[in-house]
Amino acid sequence: MAAAARRPAGATRAAKGKTKPPVLDPVRLHGLADAAAPHAPDTFDGLRFDGESFDGTDLQGSTFSECEFSSASMMDTGLRGARFLDCRFTGLYAPVFRAPRSTFRDVVLEGSRLGSAELYDGAWDSVHVDGGKLDFVNLRSSRLTNVLFSGCLIDELDLDGVHATRVAFRDCRIGSLNLSGAVLQDVDLRSTEFRSITHLPGLNGATVDEDQLMMLAPLLAANLGLRIEG
Template identity: 55%
Template sequence: MPRKTAGGATPAPRLALRAPQGVTRVAEPRLLDGDHREGEHYERTSFDGGELAGITLQECLLEGVRLNDTDLRGARFLECALEDTYAPVFRAPRSSWRETSLRSTRWGSAELYDSRFDAVHLDGGKLDYVNLRSSQLTDVLVSDCIIGELDLTGVRATRLALRDCTIGTLTLDGAQLKDADLRTSTFRSIHGLDGLRGATIDEYQLQLLAPFLAESMGLRIEG
């Protein structure tokens, strides 16, 4: 099941992220759906319940921003940094994320299905449910996160790494993984074991997976 390259190592996500430079702080931002904003800094403000579908944020910094139930359908985050954002309900299906970092994210339910992530780092967050169904992930690193349920149903992922994460349920039905590295993360349960094809795991994880593998193959284990 584990797969490695000819050189013996699973390729890591290719990330060269940098914080947005020269941003202008906007004290009372007034964002509208379809807006294109560039080089702006939003700090300790609330977009709760806002209608921001199709918005584009480029080289923007968001610090301590509330995004609860904000409509971010089709939004684009390009070379942005999001730090300490808060949203019991985060709604951004069909969104695009490129060369963007998210740190200390506190989201309850995150609806991100049918989205695209290119060179993205999610670090140090706590999320209850992350719905990435049918999304495309390329060069994505998720590190030091606590995630209740991570739904990767139908995902196409290349160079995805889950590093030092604690994940309750990982769902992989129909996932297509290439050079995915799951080592050093823990999972309480995994659904869709066939979706693990193309992933690298460690020996400890293999031991934890043994009962699920046996069940999926109809094996009966007796001492």
């Protein structure tokens, strides 16, 4: 779909000077054929995988286009360099999700349970992660454009070296957030709770609300070497 046809997720376009929301293309899946989980890398188009197990399968470099994964299991599946284009995941289960250097474009991941998610050096564009619990998400050195996290519980989110543009976290709970070396533009953290942040200067380019700013005040003061006395 052409970029001109895109619309912001859950909002109209932000006014000039405001934080720009992510712009997501809808994932439209029609006429899918039911399929069993593959056993070797290939290109897969227009398929539905319902309750299938991909556990332990080497699918490095595979391309999945216009596919739906419902209650699939991907424990220790080899997905290095894989490409997911116009795909929907519902109820994905993966205690170890191995997909470094992968591409997610026009993807919805909803209600999923991921343990250690190895997603470093990846490229995400028009991705919506909706609900679910993620223990450790490693997105180091990835490029994120038009990404929305909503209603997620994330224990540890590693954005070290990430380039993020128009990324929003809505009603999420994040334990620890690592922003070392991150480059942010129009990253919206409002309405999201987090316990700790590594490398506060990495917040440059992010938007927070007043309550978050009050929570961050002691950390910001310590980072600047300020001493607060009554």
